[in-house]
Amino acid sequence: xxxxxxxxxxxxxxxxxxxxxxxxxxxxxxxxxxxxxxxxxxxxxxxxxxxxxxxxxxxxxxxxxxxxxxxxxxxxxxxxxxxxxxxxxxxxxxx
Amino acid sequence: xxxxxxxxxxxxxxxxxxxxxxxxxxxxxxxxxxxxxxxxxxxxxxxxxxxxxxxxxxxxxxxxxxxxxxxxxxxxxxxxxxxxxxxxxxxxxxxxxxxxxxxxxxxxxxxxxxxxxxxxxxxxxxxxxxxxxxxxxxxxxxxxxxxxxxxxxxxxxxxxxxxxxxxxxxxxxxxxxxxxxxxxxxxxxxxxxxxxxxxxxxxxxxxxxxxxxxxxxxxxxxxxxxxxxxxxxxxxxxxxxxxxxxxxxxxxxxxxxxxxxxxxxxxxxxxxxxxxxxxxxxxxxxxxxxxxxxxxxxxxxxxxxxxxxxxxxxxxxxxxxxxxxxxxxxxxxxxxxxxxxxxxxxxxxxxxxxxxxxxxxxxxxxxxxxxxxxxxxxxxxxxxxxxxxxxxxxxxxxxxxxxxxxxxxxxxxxxxxxxxxxxxxxxxxxxxxxxxxxxxxxxxxxxxxxxxxxxxxxxxxxxxxxxxxxxxxxxxxxxxxxxxxxxxxxxxxxxxxxxxxxxxxxxxxxxxxxxxxxxxxxxxxxxxxxxxxxxxxxxxxxxxxxxxxxxxxxxx
Numbered sequence: 001x002x003x004x005x006x007x008x009x010x011x012x013x014x015x016x017x018x019x020x021x022x023x024x025x026x027x028x029x030x031x032x033x034x035x036x037x038x039x040x041x042x043x044x045x046x047x048x049x050x051x052x053x054x055x056x057x058x059x060x061x062x063x064x065x066x067x068x069x070x071x072x073x074x075x076x077x078x079x080x081x082x083x084x085x086x087x088x089x090x091x092x093x094x095x
Numbered sequence: 096x097x098x099x100x101x102x103x104x105x106x107x108x109x110x111x112x113x114x115x116x117x118x119x120x121x122x123x124x125x126x127x128x129x130x131x132x133x134x135x136x137x138x139x140x141x142x143x144x145x146x147x148x149x150x151x152x153x154x155x156x157x158x159x160x161x162x163x164x165x166x167x168x169x170x171x172x173x174x175x176x177x178x179x180x181x182x183x184x185x186x187x188x189x190x191x192x193x194x195x196x197x198x199x200x201x202x203x204x205x206x207x208x209x210x211x212x213x214x215x216x217x218x219x220x221x222x223x224x225x226x227x228x229x230x231x232x233x234x235x236x237x238x239x240x241x242x243x244x245x246x247x248x249x250x251x252x253x254x255x256x257x258x259x260x261x262x263x264x265x266x267x268x269x270x271x272x273x274x275x276x277x278x279x280x281x282x283x284x285x286x287x288x289x290x291x292x293x294x295x296x297x298x299x300x301x302x303x304x305x306x307x308x309x310x311x312x313x314x315x316x317x318x319x320x321x322x323x324x325x326x327x328x329x330x331x332x333x334x335x336x337x338x339x340x341x342x343x344x345x346x347x348x349x350x351x352x353x354x355x356x357x358x359x360x361x362x363x364x365x366x367x368x369x370x371x372x373x374x375x376x377x378x379x380x381x382x383x384x385x386x387x388x389x390x391x392x393x394x395x396x397x398x399x400x401x402x403x404x405x406x407x408x409x410x411x412x413x414x415x416x417x418x419x420x421x422x423x424x425x426x427x428x429x430x431x432x433x434x435x436x437x438x439x440x441x442x443x444x445x446x447x448x449x450x451x452x453x454x455x456x457x458x459x460x461x462x463x464x465x466x467x468x469x470x471x472x473x474x475x476x477x478x479x480x481x482x483x484x485x486x487x488x489x490x491x492x493x494x495x496x497x498x499x500x501x502x503x504x505x506x507x508x509x510x511x512x513x514x515x516x517x518x519x520x521x522x523x524x525x526x527x528x529x530x531x532x533x534x535x536x537x538x539x540x541x542x543x544x545x546x547x548x549x550x551x552x553x554x555x556x557x558x559x560x561x562x563x564x565x566x567x568x569x570x571x572x573x574x575x576x577x578x579x580x581x582x583x584x585x586x587x588x589x590x591x592x593x594x595x596x597x598x599x600x601x602x603x604x605x606x607x608x609x610x611x612x613x614x615x616x617x618x619x620x621x622x623x624x625x626x627x628x629x630x631x632x633x634x635x636x637x638x639x640x641x642x643x644x645x646x647x648x649x650x651x
Contacts (some may be wrong), residue, residue, distance in 0.1 A: 017279060021116025045273050048272040048275075
């Protein structure tokens with residue numbers, strides 16, 4: 001499995017985990033275009049949970065602990081958390 | 096709220112939003128509607144004036160961190176020494192709040208405290224007095240003692256929640272950024288445990304495990320290798336795993352879960368193995384019934400359920416064969432058919448993971464249930480020997496003892512009230528304390544019935560609630576265990592009801608049937624015994640007693 005596939009799996013699983021806690025009308029999309037944080041349905045608490053899910057899964061995948069809550073990553077706008085596609089690309093980059 | 100759903104108040108000193116989400120969405124029965132009290136204000140949320148109580152929750156989960164409940168414990172975590180008495184005072188104050196809140200609910204569940212993830216304590220000395228872990232054990236023990244005194248307050252062992260999370264049970268990021276005290280695997284385990292507790296409280300735990308033999312209770316095919324060739328016990332990891340699986344099943348049987356067999360085998364060959372193999376933990380008397388033949392297993396399960404007179408929804412079917420599982424699952428969708436590991440060393444683990452045999456308390460009847468069914472098997476054999484039903488009933492020497500409800504047997508009475516589905520007139524579900532409180536009300540009587548015959552005691556198997564309203568005595572509860580149905584104990588209880596109704600000053604007795612998915616046998620009984628029903632309302636003029644069957648000795 002290449003990094004893009006691994007990243008897609010990690011992001012999909014993390015979003016799937018969050019969806020288990022969310023109501024039917026609050027489900028997060030899994031398509032690349034689906035918006036997450038910022039213009040999307042993810043609030044700041046949801047973002048924290050997504051970050052934690054991703055960090056654990058990335059550690060499981062490559063044995064390294066990463067920090068996705070870095071001020072630079074979160075930045076002024078939604079950064080890599082703006083959409084599913086952006087997040088998959090970002091995770092593939094740091095894997 | 097019906098028996099398949101609950102409205103649960105969630106109170107915590109940390110952000111338990113993920114738990115609320117999982118609990119709402121979890122597909123396992125019962126459905127749980129969650130009322131979230133704002134986190135961080137535990138004490139005020141437990142008071143009846145709090146807005147959360149306006150939504151009329153019937154149960155609650157109060158999950159706290161020990162350092163948030165006890166200032167003394169928080170001080171201890173900072174490395175300072177504290178007097179044990181200060182810890183006890185903090186727990187006592189909190190426990191009093193829990194106890195008071197539990198009296199407004201059917202159940203209040205309290206996960207026991209765990210050592211805070213970021214506190215190391217004294218290491219090797221931490222379980223000596225002065226250590227954090229020692230203090231926590233002390234505090235938890237005090238909380239458990241409080242729960243013992245309150246019938247609606249239940250402590251939940253939370254130490255192992257999230258054990259599969261491999262170091263991810265606590266996530267500092269979730270805590271520092273979201274005030275979420277545990278990681279998702281802990282919350283997922285908590286949901287399973289909360290649901291299991293609610294099912295047990297609703298009397299919806301499974302009552303019967305139907306088991307395959309070959310490659311399930313033992314390793315190997317007995318018809319091919321003979322009982323001497325089976326892998327069971329001994330110095331063999333597969334044999335040892337099968338023996339441990341049998342021990343786990345035996346433990347279930349000893350607390351009242353029935354075991355039965357559905358096996359494709361020659362019956363005499365299989366029974367010889369059960370009777371003869373020196374490493375068998377389960378013997379013939381441990382099984383309430385069996386179907387050992389070459390026929391369809393779904394039919395075997397259906398026949399066992401009929402013989403034991405329990406509902407399909409009360410059954411778990413365990414078989415190593417995926418094809419047999421698929422067959423039973425498809426033919427009998429109400430039966431729980433868990434996926435089963437191919438590796439026998441995983442069997443005990445798979446059984447424990449079902450979480451469907453939980454119970455609120457154990458009664459004498461629970462521990463003797465399998466024996467009671469063995470007695471019933473002998474009773475049926477005797478039925479086959481006599482020519483008519485009436486002759487058979489006469490031969491039973493049936494004795495029914497009526498006793499007014501008291502705290503001595505209210506636990507078992509509440510258990511029977513909440514577990515019985517078929518012969519249950521109104522299917523009222525009440526906790527032990529609620530039942531005692533109801534029975535103590537003006538114009539009310541609640542009676543329990545013990546049944547015995549020449550084969551043995553069936554124990555506490557009947558309930559009758561009566562409530563006088565003007566000149567009418569209403570039957571609030573008419574409950575009979577399926578273990579004694581069909582021996583005219585029903586008629587004996589109705590005789591008693593008319594006797595009591597007259598003594599209470601009533602002119603007529605009225606039984607109003609409340610339909611559920613399961614209690615049609617009760618409707619059929621009343622329709623048969625009361626000739627002129629008014630819809631689902633059955634009346635009896637108390638100028639005369641309902642006739643007592645001649646073969647029943649009724650004692651008060």
